[in-house]
Each structure stands twice: as structure tokens, then as C-alpha cells.
Amino acid sequence: MVLQLIINGISLGAVYTLIAVGFAIVFTILRFSNFAHGGMISACAFIGYFFQRYVKPTPPFALTVIFTAVCGIILALAIDFFAYQRIRINKSPSIYYFLVSLTVAILIEQILIVFFGTNMYGYPAVFETQTMQIGSFRIKTMNLVILAVSLSLLFALMILLNKTKIGLAIRAVAIDPNTSRLMGINSNVVITTVFAIAGLLAGVSGVFIGMQYSVYPSLGPTMMLKGFIASVVGGMGSLGGAIIAALFLGLIEIISTYFLGATTTTIIMFAIMLGFLFIRPQGISGKFAEDKV
Amino acid sequence: MGILEVTDLRVWYDGLEAIHGIDLSLPEGEITAVIGSNGAGKSTIIKAISGMVKRSGKLIFQNRDLPEKSNEIVRRGVVQVPEGRKVFAGLTVEENLRLGAYTNSHPKEIPELLEKQYETFPRLKERRNQDSGTLSGGEQQMLAIARALMAKPLLLMLDEPSLGLAPILVSEVFNNIVQIGQSGTTILLVEQNARKSLCICSKAYVIENGRIVIEDTGENLLNNKEIANAYLGSSKRLSCN
Ligand SMILES: Nc1ncnc2c1ncn2[C@@H]1O[C@H](COP(=O)(O)OP(=O)(O)OP(=O)(O)O)[C@@H](O)[C@H]1O
Numbered sequence: 001m002v003l004q005l006i007i008n009g010i011s012l013g014a015v016y017t018l019i020a021v022g023f024a025i026v027f028t029i030l031r032f033s034n035f036a037h038g039g040m041i042s043a044c045a046f047i048g049y050f051f052q053r054y055v056k057p058t059p060p061f062a063l064t065v066i067f068t069a070v071c072g073i074i075l076a077l078a079i080d081f082f083a084y085q086r087i088r089i090n091k092s093p094s095i096y097y098f099l100v101s102l103t104v105a106i107l108i109e110q111i112l113i114v115f116f117g118t119n120m121y122g123y124p125a126v127f128e129t130q131t132m133q134i135g136s137f138r139i140k141t142m143n144l145v146i147l148a149v150s151l152s153l154l155f156a157l158m159i160l161l162n163k164t165k166i167g168l169a170i171r172a173v174a175i176d177p178n179t180s181r182l183m184g185i186n187s188n189v190v191i192t193t194v195f196a197i198a199g200l201l202a203g204v205s206g207v208f209i210g211m212q213y214s215v216y217p218s219l220g221p222t223m224m225l226k227g228f229i230a231s232v233v234g235g236m237g238s239l240g241g242a243i244i245a246a247l248f249l250g251l252i253e254i255i256s257t258y259f260l261g262a263t264t265t266t267i268i269m270f271a272i273m274l275g276f277l278f279i280r281p282q283g284i285s286g287k288f289a290e291d292k293v
Numbered sequence: 294m295g296i297l298e299v300t301d302l303r304v305w306y307d308g309l310e311a312i313h314g315i316d317l318s319l320p321e322g323e324i325t326a327v328i329g330s331n332g333a334g335k336s337t338i339i340k341a342i343s344g345m346v347k348r349s350g351k352l353i354f355q356n357r358d359l360p361e362k363s364n365e366i367v368r369r370g371v372v373q374v375p376e377g378r379k380v381f382a383g384l385t386v387e388e389n390l391r392l393g394a395y396t397n398s399h400p401k402e403i404p405e406l407l408e409k410q411y412e413t414f415p416r417l418k419e420r421r422n423q424d425s426g427t428l429s430g431g432e433q434q435m436l437a438i439a440r441a442l443m444a445k446p447l448l449l450m451l452d453e454p455s456l457g458l459a460p461i462l463v464s465e466v467f468n469n470i471v472q473i474g475q476s477g478t479t480i481l482l483v484e485q486n487a488r489k490s491l492c493i494c495s496k497a498y499v500i501e502n503g504r505i506v507i508e509d510t511g512e513n514l515l516n517n518k519e520i521a522n523a524y525l526g527s528s529k530r531l532s533c534n
């Protein structure tokens with residue numbers, strides 16, 4: 001029982017990790033909290049739901065994930081193009097990003113409500129009933145798939161950031177955008193890459209989160225809040241910190257829901273965030289991001 | 294005709310003109326110095342050439358217009374070592390160097406370029422995997438210069454490379470600059486250390502309040518009484534050694 005809870009917790013935490021990293025990577029480059037990320041997650045959850053449910057013959061689950069990820073990338077780039085790009089061109093203050101991202105988040109949620117109402121849509125059962133026997137434990141296949149895909153994605157992202165030229169450029173811009181320009185780095189290329197990564201992560205996490213819960217217009221913002229908590233606890237702008245914090249949040253949520261119930265768990269999650277802000281405003285990683293909006 | 298010809302350069306900060314229409318001509322393969330007191334506009338000139346601040350005026354590099362965007366300017370071979378070094382703290386020494394070669398699209402050249410910088414600055418080699426933020430001031434300056442050299446610059450602009458360094462390191466940095474100049478790279482040097490800069494440059498500009506007030510050879514300026522009084526801290530004739 002305990003091991004099962006732990007696996008479920010880590011698997012949920014792994015999805016939170018994708019959300020937190022998608023959120024944090026935009027923060028490290030543009031220094032604003034991209035609340036539109038929640039809207040993207042909702043939209044992607046719906047896209048994945050309709051693709052899996054209504055495309056005939058029923059696509060393999062992997063195809064649904066890939067299709068949604070691609071849609072997530074397109075959506076993220078579109079949001080950047082139509083909503084954020086102006087702010088950069090006009091060199092407007094960073095608070096504009098924050099306001100625009102809130103607006104986009106609300107806009108997406110309202111559009112989803114107009115089309116689909118506030119109903120909950122349940123994902124078709126892909127692995128729902130399947131379980132795997134490991135030793136004497138039964139574990140839901142879905143949780144293992146989510147865990148494996150999420151960890152592979154994170155691993156690929158770490159390789160991209162740490163071993164490639166564009167990854168190095170992303171890290172440089174995160175540290176010092178002005179000096180990066182002196183290296184000949186085109187900030188537009190870096191920003192586009194970062195939004196593409198965020199969109200991909202929103203796409204994958206949208207499908208997974210939709211399967212774990214069900215799909216409804218405010219799903220993304222609700223989940224984003226957890227990604228946001230992980231980012232804050234992990235230290236804003238620190239990817240490593242966000243990953244560790246997200247994994248722990250997933251664990252705490254599952255274990256606490258099991259023993260204390262869902263409502264108490266929500267309160268506990270916020271208590272953790274507030275506690276961290278009071279005790280260690282720089283988060284787990286110890287790096288303090290300036291200009292926090 | 295110099296490698297870079299600047300005509301009527303003007304720069305504004307928040308609507309206030311900081312550079313009031315200056316002309317520069319940098320002879321190819323030589324060191325040109327810009328000296329002036331604090332706030333005269335030395336850094337602003339370098340930033341304007343680098344495309345880091347909005348500018349007006351005509352800038353011709355190798356007989357072609359210099360682009361306006363900083364990343365395109367670097368691609369033309371005009372590279373800056375910024376005031377205060379600005380190494381990427383949190384990245385290793387080697388990662389900093391690789392960033393210097395960001396515009397180089399031939400990955401095969403990178404190891405060779407790295408090796409060349411390590412030869413010139415052996416201390417960087419010892420510390421290649423160390424966080425650049427933990428380097429000493431002198432080492433950070435070496436790194437900033439080496440990072441710029443990774444871009445294979447045609448014109449290297451250095452903004453106060455000796456600022457805040459111990460005297461022995463100052464000499465080392467100046468020796469490096471002379472060496473880089475001898476290898477054929479054109480250099481624009483902005484310095485507080487007016488005496489040392491005048492000693493190593495072939496041509497120098499003195500600027501005050503965003504205007505050029507004197508343009509002459511380094512040697513003549515060293516022997517100029519007014520310059521000595523204003524910038525060299527002594528009216529005695531100073532030797533270069
Ligand atoms: N970002 C800025 N915003 C507003 N004014 C600025 C800015 N940067 C420089 N200035 C002003 O422009 C003028 C020239 O500054 P600049 O930094 O070019 O001087 P400098 O000659 O490099 O001085 P120093 O020897 O202290 O480095 C100064 O009056 C300065 O106050």
C-alpha cells in the first residue's frame with residue numbers, strides 16, 4: 001500500500017514537474033510569471049481528449065501525446081507572437097507581461113467555457129484498468145507510463161540545456177540578457193525556443209493531468225497553481241529546485257489526500273508555499289531571482 | 294580610410310543627448326585609445342558601436358554600413374569586452390569561452406580556438422571547469438578578453454580592462470592587449486589608465502562631455518602639458534616604462 005502511494009505520488013509529482021519547469025523556464029528568461037501556461041494546459045487537455053476520443057480509428061496513446069505536444073508548441077508560439085512580442089518591441093515594463101499573461105489565461109478559459117461549458121469530460125480509458133505486477137505490488141500502468149515519459153522528457157530537456165549550443169545560449173540569457181547580446185546571441189531565437197519548450201511541456205502535461213483528473217476549462221489554472229507553488233518553493237527561476245519541489249509536492253499531495261482528504265491537502269499545499277516564502281524566500285535552490293512579478 | 298569610420302555619432306539617454314556628434318577613424322591593425330574623465334561618454338561610444346544603445350550617425354565598417362542589431366554587429370567581427378567584465382557567473386570558464394564563439398557556425402573550429410586562448414591565458418586552462426563567478430577580478434578580466442577573442446574579432450573594443458586590478462595585473466593586461474594588436478586585430482581601447490593607454494596606442498582621442506576635444510598620436514599626447522595636467526596626474530613628462 002505505502003509503495004503504491006509513493007509511486008502514485010512520484011508519478012503525479014512528475015507531471016507537476018513538467019508544469020513547474022514549463023512555467024519556470026519562461027520565468028528564467030523573461031522574468032515574469034507566465035499564467036497563460038495554465039490556459040495552455042487546459043487547451044491541450046481538451047485537444048488531447050478530443051483527439052483520443054473522436055479520431056477514428058482510435059489513435060495509439062503515444063500519437064495523442066505527440067499530437068497534443070505539437071499543438072502545445074503552436075499555441076505557445078502563437079501566444080508569444082500575438083500577445084507578448086509587442087511588449088518586447090516596445091520595451092514595455094515587465095509588469096505588462098504579467099498582466100497580458102493573466103488576460104490570455106482568462107481568455108483561453110472563457111473560450112473553452114463557451115464551447116464546452118463547465119462540464120467535466122472523462123478521458124477514454126487507455127490504461128485505466130491495466131495494472132502491472134512488480135514483485136508483490138500492483139501498480140497502475142498509467143502511472144508508470146506517466147512517470148517514464150515525464151522523466152524522459154526532463155532528461156532530454158537537461159541534455160538540451162546543458163549539452164547544446166542553444167541550451168548554453170538560454171542559460172546565458174537567463175543570467176545576463178544584455179551581455180548575451182554582446183556574444184551575438186539573438187534574443188528572439190532564445191525566446192522562441194523557450195516558448196516552444198514551454199508549449200511542448202504544456203501539451204504533454206495537459207494530456208497526463210486530463211487523464212489523472214478529468215478535463216474542464218479551469219483544469220490548467222488549478223494545476224498551474226501547483227506548478228507555481230513548486231516554482232516558488234524551488235526558488236523562482238531555478239529549474240533544478242522546481243523539479244525537486246514538484247516531485248515532493250506530488251508525494252505530499254497523494255499521501256495527504258489518502259490520509260487527510262482532498263480539502264485539507266489543498267490547504268496544506270498553500271501552507272507549504274507560504275511557509276517557504278517566510279522562511280526562505282530564495283527557495284530550496286538558494287538562488288534569488290530579482291524583479292519577481 | 295580606417296577599418297571603422299564613424300561620422301556624426303549621437304546617442305541619447307532618456308531624451309538627453311550624451312554624445313554630441315563625434316567622428317572617429319580607426320586605422321586597421323592598430324590600437325586607438327579613447328581617454329576622458331568619468332561620465333565623459335567613453336563607454337557610451339563603445340555601446341553605440343556595439344548596438345547596445347540607440348544611435349544616429351554614419352558607421353562604416355570595412356566599407357560597408359555597420360548593422361544596427363548587436364547580434365549582427367558581432368557577426369561582422371566587431372566585438373566588445375564590456376566595462377566590469379560581465380562574465381556569466383554560474384557558468385564555467387569554458388562555457389563562457391564557448392559563448393564567445395556563439396556566432397561561429399563551424400563547431401570543428403571551437404577546440405582549436407579554446408586551445409589558443411588557454412595558451413595565451415594558462416590560468417584559465419587550470420580553471421576551465423570552475424564557476425566563472427568564483428574567479429578573481431584579474432582572472433575574470435582575462436576571461437572576458439579571451440571570450441571576446443573566441444569570436445575571432447576584426448575590431449576588438451575594450452572598456453576599461455584595467456579597472457580595479459592590482460598594478461602587476463594591469464601590466465599583464467596591457468601586455469596582452471599589445472600582443473593582440475600585434476597579431477593584426479584592430480583595437481579600440483577605452484581606459485582610465487591614460488598613461489599606459491597612450492603608451493601603447495598609435496592614435497588617441499580625448500573626449501569631454503560627449504565631444505572630442507583632441508585627436509592626436511599617443512606620443513604627442515603624452516608630451517602634451519595640458520593632457521598631462523588633466524589626465525596623467527602630473528605635469529612632468531612621463532616615460533612609458
Ligand atoms: N543607461 C543610462 N541612462 C541614462 N544616462 C546614462 C546611461 N548610461 C550613461 N549615461 C550618462 O551618459 C554619460 C556618459 O556615460 P558613460 O558611461 O559613457 O561615461 P564614461 O566615460 O564611460 O564614464 P566612466 O569613466 O565612469 O566609465 C554620463 O553623463 C552618464 O550619466
Ligand SMILES: [Mg+2]
Pocket residue numbers: 335336337376452453
Ligand atoms: Mg565607462
